[in-house]
Amino acid sequence: MSLNQLTIHELRDKLRRGECSAREAMQATLDRIRAVDGKLHAFNHLDEADALKQADAIDKSGAAKNGKSLAGVPIAIKDVINVEGQPCRCSSKILEGYISTYDATVIKKLKAEGAIVFGRANMDEFAMGSSTENSAFGATKNPWDLTRIPGGSSGGSAAAVSADECIAALGSDTGGSIRQPAALCSNVGFKPTYGRVSRFGLVAFASSLDQIGSFTKDVEDAALMLRAISGHDAMDSSSVNRPVPDYTKALSKGMRGKRLGLPKEYFIEGMDKEVEATVRAAVDKLASLGAEIVEISLPHSEYAVAVYYIIATAEASANLARFDGMRYGLRVAGEDVIDTYGKTRGAGFGAEVKRRIILGTYALSSGYYDAYYLRAQKVRTLMKQDFDEAFKKCDAILTPTSPTAAFKFGEKTEDPLQMYLSDVFTIPCNLAGICGVSIPCGFTKQPKLPIGLQILGPTFGEEIVLQVAHAYEQATAWHEEKPKF
Amino acid sequence: MAKSQEQFDVKYVAHLARLELSEDEQKKLAGQLARILEHVEQLKKLDVTDVPPTAHAVPMSNVLRKDEARPSGDNAKYLKNAPKEARGLFIMPKIVE
Numbered sequence: 068m069s070l071n072q073l074t075i076h077e078l079r080d081k082l083r084r085g086e087c088s089a090r091e092a093m094q095a096t097l098d099r100i101r102a103v104d105g106k107l108h109a110f111n112h113l114d115e116a117d118a119l120k121q122a123d124a125i126d127k128s129g130a131a132k133n134g135k136s137l138a139g140v141p142i143a144i145k146d147v148i149n150v151e152g153q154p155c156r157c158s159s160k161i162l163e164g165y166i167s168t169y170d171a172t173v174i175k176k177l178k179a180e181g182a183i184v185f186g187r188a189n190m191d192e193f194a195m196g197s198s199t200e201n202s203a204f205g206a207t208k209n210p211w212d213l214t215r216i217p218g219g220s221s222g223g224s225a226a227a228v229s230a231d232e233c234i235a236a237l238g239s240d241t242g243g244s245i246r247q248p249a250a251l252c253s254n255v256g257f258k259p260t261y262g263r264v265s266r267f268g269l270v271a272f273a274s275s276l277d278q279i280g281s282f283t284k285d286v287e288d289a290a291l292m293l294r295a296i297s298g299h300d301a302m303d304s305s306s307v308n309r310p311v312p313d314y315t316k317a318l319s320k321g322m323r324g325k326r327l328g329l330p331k332e333y334f335i336e337g338m339d340k341e342v343e344a345t346v347r348a349a350v351d352k353l354a355s356l357g358a359e360i361v362e363i364s365l366p367h368s369e370y371a372v373a374v375y376y377i378i379a380t381a382e383a384s385a386n387l388a389r390f391d392g393m394r395y396g397l398r399v400a401g402e403d404v405i406d407t408y409g410k411t412r413g414a415g416f417g418a419e420v421k422r423r424i425i426l427g428t429y430a431l432s433s434g435y436y437d438a439y440y441l442r443a444q445k446v447r448t449l450m451k452q453d454f455d456e457a458f459k460k461c462d463a464i465l466t467p468t469s470p471t472a473a474f475k476f477g478e479k480t481e482d483p484l485q486m487y488l489s490d491v492f493t494i495p496c497n498l499a500g501i502c503g504v505s506i507p508c509g510f511t512k513q514p515k516l517p518i519g520l521q522i523l524g525p526t527f528g529e530e531i532v533l534q535v536a537h538a539y540e541q542a543t544a545w546h547e548e549k550p551k552f
Numbered sequence: 553m554a555k556s557q558e559q560f561d562v563k564y565v566a567h568l569a570r571l572e573l574s575e576d577e578q579k580k581l582a583g584q585l586a587r588i589l590e591h592v593e594q595l596k597k598l599d600v601t602d603v604p605p606t607a608h609a610v611p612m613s614n615v616l617r618k619d620e621a622r623p624s625g626d627n628a629k630y631l632k633n634a635p636k637e638a639r640g641l642f643i644m645p646k647i648v649e
Contacts, residue, residue, distance in 0.1 A: 168629045262610045275608055304615040305608070373592045384569060391570070393644045398635035404645040405570065413572035421571060425562060426585055428569040442595050444605030449598070451606055483584050484591060500609025526610060 070095040072231045072549075075140050075288040082131035082139045089131065089139030092234075093122035093183055096141045100186075100232045106552065108207050109227040111146050111187045112154050118185035130181040137295055138181030143233035145224050146187040147194055148279065149268040150174050157270050158202035159192045161415025162396045171268020172303065173237065173279050173296045180295045186233065189223030192417045193387065194239055194272040196220045197247060197489050200480060201419040209252060210550035212514050215473040218248030221282070225252040228282040229550055235292060236282040241272050242375050243468075243493025245280045246505035250468035250519020253507040253548065255536070257281050257289045260526045261500035262307035265300030273382035274305070276375075276497040285546050286506065286537040290314040293529060309527065317530035318537045322356040325535065328363035328461030333492060339471045345509035345518045346467040349539065353465070356538055361461050365453040370446050371494045372487050377430045377443035378498070384427030390415065422483060451499040458525045463535050466492050468505040468519035492521060502529050506536050507545035560585050 070078065070092040081087050097115050104110055122139065125131065130138035144150055147157045149167040151174075156162045170178070177184055191201040199207045199222025209217040210230040217226040221238030225248030228236050238245040240258040249256025258280045269279055281292035294315065299308040329350060334343060354360050392398035392411030399414045401407040416424070430439040457464060470489060479486040496503040501523055508520035520539070524532035540546050562578045562585070573581065627640060636643040 165633050168625075168633070260610070262612075301617060305610075305612070307610060307612070367598075370595060370598070373595050376588060377592060377595075388570075392635060394630075394635075394642050395633040396635070401645075404647050406572075407645050408570035409567075409572035412570060413574075416571070418577075421573065421577070422581060422584060424569050424571060425565050425581060426588060429560070429565045429585070432565065432568060438596075439592065441605055442600060443592075444607060445600035445603040446595055446598055447606040447609075448603050449600070451609060482587075484587055487588070498606075498609070 069099070071099045071234070073234065074284045075137065075234055075291050078140055078234055079131070079136070079138070089122040089125040089183065090119060092139055093118050093141050096233060099230070103230055104232060106208065106213060107210060107226050107230055107232070108205055109189055109223040109230065109232055110143070111156060111158060111189050111204050111223070113186050114153060117152070118183055121183045121185070125181055125183065135181035136291055137177060139183065140234050141183045141185055142177060143186040143188045143224060143227045143236040144174070144184055145221050145236070145238045146190050147239055147270045148174065148237055149270070150184055154187060155270065156187065157193050158190045158204055159415065159417070159420070160203045160397060161390045161412070165395050169268065172265035172300045174268065176296050176298070182295070186227070188221070188227055188236055191220035191222070192420050193270070193383070194220040194241055194244055195383070195419050195423055197243070197486055198479065199223065200476065201417055203417055206476060209473045210552050211253065211516055212473065213552055215475050215516070216251070218251035218469070218473065220244040221248050224282045225249055225254060225256065228252070228254045228284060231549070235284070235288055237279060238282055239269055239277055239279050240497065241276045241379060242497055243490045245282065246493050246503060246519070246521060247469050247490065249282055249505040250521070251473040251517060253517035253545065255283045255286055255289045255504060255506050255546070257293060257504045258496065258502060259293060259297065259529060260502040262305055263502070263527065263529070264296050265298070265303040265306045267300055267302035271386040273379040274386060275382060276379055286533060286540050287315065287318055289504065289536070290318060290533050312530060314529060314533055317533040319541070320534045320538070322353060322358040322535070322538045325357070325463070326359045326361050326461040327353055327535065328361050328457055328464040330363050330365040330368065330457070330464060330466060332365055332368040333466045341511045342467050342469070342471060342518055346520055349508040349520045350465055352542060353535065353539055356542055363457045363460055363464065365457060365495065367446065367450045367453050368495060371450065371498065372491055374443045374446045374450065374498060375490070375494045376426065376487055377439050378447065380423040380427030381430045381440050382427070384424045384431065387420070387424055419483070447498050450495055454495070454499045454501055454525070463528070463531050464523040466521045466523065468492060468521040472511045472516035472518055496523055501526050502532055504532050504536050506540060507548075508539070508543070509545060560589070
């Protein structure tokens with residue numbers, strides 16, 4: 068096995084024992100990228116010299132032997148998170164030429180643990196999409212089937228982890244943008260509770276929904292990443308002042324005494340039969356490990372997509388106002404300042420971004436605010452109450468992550484609403500602010516495409532989510548499978 | 553008071569958003585957004601009397617820091633990304649006559 072194929076904990080152990088150097092691990096990673104990224108396009112940008120420089124510094128400092136938890140581990144970064152000195156494009160034309168002037172807090176934290184932070188992973192433009200087809204730089208391919216999408220918006224991060232083009236990756240999740248690509252690419256995608264991880268340095272899409280999280284090859288790695296990136300940050304006033312537990316202690320605790328809820332609204336008529344069968348088999352597996360399965364109800368589930376596409380687009384319309392051609396990025400000169408804004412944004416934003424800005428602006432505009440935005444916020448309260456009630460009856464909730472496995476390029480681009488509906492299982496988690504993970508639980512038969520199991524936990528319930536995920540993973544072998552392409 | 557039955561005035565909303573759209577884009581968007589708003593209409597089915605809105609899923613308020621001046625960073629670094637800059641300033645089209 069070459070070094071790029073290892074997990075964080077495997078590589079960390081090798082580095083600690085002096086069996087390899089950080090440079091060798093980084094070089095193996097870069098070699099892999101050179102070999103396959105022409106086909107996959109997981110990366111928008113790669114600064115090889117800088118990555119190797121970081122690796123050499125780790126080797127020189129002996130950080131791997133000094134107990135730094137991520138020392139020497141190459142971690143790819145979604146192109147929406149600022150890394151000083153690197154481009155930050157959010158897969159958009161409007162940030163042409165933009166070089167980050169600071170490190171996001173999560174980047175500072177990863178570097179403090181000795182990680183090698185490298186690469187700009189492809190994504191849907193400004194994190195708006197479920198397929199990575201909305202990237203201004205071209206789509207990323209699913210390593211399990213190059214004619215299919217990897218999911219989105221963090222498609223590049225997911226594909227890179229599955230294809231061993233990195234040991235782990237960071238992504239962001241506003242309506243499922245970590246969990247859904249993790250399901251479609253067969254890796255572990257973790258979205259922390261809102262406020263658990265600082266958003267300082269994350270280019271904002273929807274400020275009340277966004278969270279940074281990880282893509283890893285197994286659940287132990289997810290615990291390691293979560294421990295490293297979590298914590299209160301004075302620079303993010305939505306980050307919560309709460310101690311960070313050692314998430315690795317949540318592993319290997321089994322399922323005895325745990326109640327797992329199955330929301331009846333998530334197993335509906337017309338669901339993809341293979342996805343349903345595979346997820347139900349995963350539920351049975353967890354039952355066999357000692358968990359009690361209880362039926363629960365999340366009665367307002369059917370309104371999730373409607374609520375999300377009002378709230379998220381409204382917040383996005385405000386957050387994307389800053390891209391105006393004045394202080395950074397593309398500027399297309401017009402007759403006056405208003406005309407310059409209009410031309411710059413018209414030329415710089417892709418179709419999906421424009422669609423969402425228009426929808427969000429409309430939802431907030433005078434005469435419509437009460438009917439749309441305010442009403443959506445009230446329904447959001449009802450959805451949060453659904454989860455509060457459900458978590459009285461169970462410790463964690465199990466659902467399919469995505470209604471289907473990876474679809475083909477172009478299959479859902481004609482009708483935006485069809486694309487939006489594919490987020491139906493992941494969106495409620497962001498609206499309620501709770502935590503969730505997607506883990507591999509099987510494959511479709513022909514072609515062989517990954518299927519993900521979603522595990523949702525209450526706010527700051529990351530430990531229970533990790534416990535359930537780890538118990539299932541260790542009793543199965545899905546996480547050991549790798550794509551051949 | 554929703555007016556989703558009326559033609560969605562894309563041009564007006566685009567102006568609010570400072571977004572220049574071609575005729576083609578306007579037409580296409582009008583159709584797509586009408587369909588999306590049709591889906592959103594189902595929110596009207598729900599009784600939300602006395603339901604408080606959630607702006608923030610993990611409620612916090614008045615997160616303040618001490619009112620102490622501190623350095624805000626290196627302006628030269630920030631100006632490097634400017635489309636047009638001179639003498640430590642972002643140069644942009646005139647806003648006020």
